[in-house]
Amino acid sequence: xxxxxxxxxxxxxxxxxxxxFMVRLVPDSDADGIGDEEEDLGPNGGxxxxxxxxxxxxxxxxxxxxxAGEYVTLVASAGTQLxxxxxxxxxxxxxxxxxAEFPLGFFAFEVHGVVPG
Numbered sequence: 001x002x003x004x005x006x007x008x009x010x011x012x013x014x015x016x017x018x019x020x021f022m023v024r025l026v027p028d029s030d031a032d033g034i035g036d037e038e039e040d041l042g043p044n045g046g047x048x049x050x051x052x053x054x055x056x057x058x059x060x061x062x063x064x065x066x067x068a069g070e071y072v073t074l075v076a077s078a079g080t081q082l083x084x085x086x087x088x089x090x091x092x093x094x095x096x097x098x099x100a101e102f103p104l105g106f107f108a109f110e111v112h113g114v115v116p117g
Contacts, residue, residue, distance in 0.1 A: 030055075032062040033085045033109075039063045048073040067105035080113040 026035035039056035040046035042063035046054045048071065055063040055073065059081040063073045067087045076082050088108045090096060 029057055030059045030061075030081075032059065032082045034062050034064045038065065042071050042073065049075050062109070066107075068103060070104055072104055072107070074107070074109060076111050077114075079115075080111050083110040083112050085109040 026037060028034065029036050030039075034056075036056040039062070040054060042048045042055060044050055046056060046063070048055055048063045049061055051058075055061045060076040060078060061073065062082045062085040063071060064085060064087060066072045067089065072087070074082060074085065086108050088106050090102065090106055091108075096102075
């Protein structure tokens with residue numbers, strides 16, 4: 001079984017305070033970077049793209065909670081794989097037009113298996 005991990009690295013700080021080291025491993029059957037539980041709790045009982053296959057079992061589908069607290073589903077072409085999917089902070093806040101709104105936030109991901117042409 002594949003796992004997605006989150007790692008909090010902390011330790012002794014210069015001010016003398018201490019912090020905790022923590023590693024959390026969660027099952028990630030489709031290796032997209034989103035844990036099965038998060039995908040399974042998504043819209044339509046974990047089948048946000050409504051194709052009768054749980055999103056947690058599809059390499060080309062990732063369903064996860066955005067930084068705005070809303071579920072988002074990314075779907076890539078059949079035969080590809082979404083990898084390292086995550087909700088992120090605005091990567092360039094100083095360059096965003098002042099009137100621009102990003103209601104679901106920002107996302108980072110890779111698409112593997114894309115055939116050139």
